[in-house]
Amino acid sequence: MAVLRRRVFEPRPPHEYTPDIAARDARRIAETMTLRQQPLDAIGLATSIGIGVELIPLESNISGFLRKERSNWKIGVNSLHHPNRRRFTVAHELGHYFLHRGDGDFEDGILFRKEYQTNRLEREANEFAARLLMPSVEFRREMAANNYDISAVAAAFGVSGAAAEFRSHNVDNEIPID
Numbered sequence: 001m002a003v004l005r006r007r008v009f010e011p012r013p014p015h016e017y018t019p020d021i022a023a024r025d026a027r028r029i030a031e032t033m034t035l036r037q038q039p040l041d042a043i044g045l046a047t048s049i050g051i052g053v054e055l056i057p058l059e060s061n062i063s064g065f066l067r068k069e070r071s072n073w074k075i076g077v078n079s080l081h082h083p084n085r086r087r088f089t090v091a092h093e094l095g096h097y098f099l100h101r102g103d104g105d106f107e108d109g110i111l112f113r114k115e116y117q118t119n120r121l122e123r124e125a126n127e128f129a130a131r132l133l134m135p136s137v138e139f140r141r142e143m144a145a146n147n148y149d150i151s152a153v154a155a156a157f158g159v160s161g162a163a164a165e166f167r168s169h170n171v172d173n174e175i176p177i178d
C-alpha cells in the first residue's frame with residue numbers, strides 16, 4: 001500500500017531572507033497546509049515546519065522563547081498570557097527561526113517595548129510577525145471595514161490591541177507585496 005507522506009517544508013537559510021520575504025514564504029506554507037488564515041493558526045504553522053510549541057507558565061514579563069534542544073527546535077510561549085497575545089509571540093519566535101536561527105537562543109520579554117524597536121533582531125522578528133499575522137492588503141481592508149477601530153481590527157486578526165496598533169504604524173510605509 002502506498003504511504004502518503006506530508007511534504008516537509010524547509011524554509012530557506014536565514015541569510016536569504018528579509019522579514020517581508022520570510023513572512024510571505026511562511027504564509028505560503030500555511031496556505032499549502034490549509035491552516036486557518038485569519039486569525040492565522042500560528043501554532044499549526046510552527047508544527048508543520050517541525051517546531052514543537054509548548055505552553056508554559058512563565059513570569060508575566062516573559063512572552064516566550066526559541067531554542068534548540070538536541071536537534072529539535074522548540075518555541076515556548078507563556079500560557080498565562082491571553083491567546084491573542086500568545087499568537088503574536090509564536091509568530092515572533094517563528095520570525096527568529098526564519099531570520100536568525102543559528103544566532104543563539106532567544107528569550108523575549110514584552111514585545112512592544114522600546115528595545116524591540118532599537119534592537120535589529122527584535123525589530124525584524126516583530127516585523128515578520130506583524131506581516132505574517134496581518135498582511136498589508138488584509139490589514140487595510142479590515143481597517144476600512146471596521147472604521148479604523150483598532151480593537152475591532154485586532155479581534156479580526158486574533159491579536160492584541162498593541163499588536164494591531166504596531167501594525168497600523170508600519171503598514172503605511174510599506175509597498176504591498178502580498
Ligand SMILES: [Zn+2]
Nearest residue numbers: 106108122125
Ligand atoms: Zn525576540
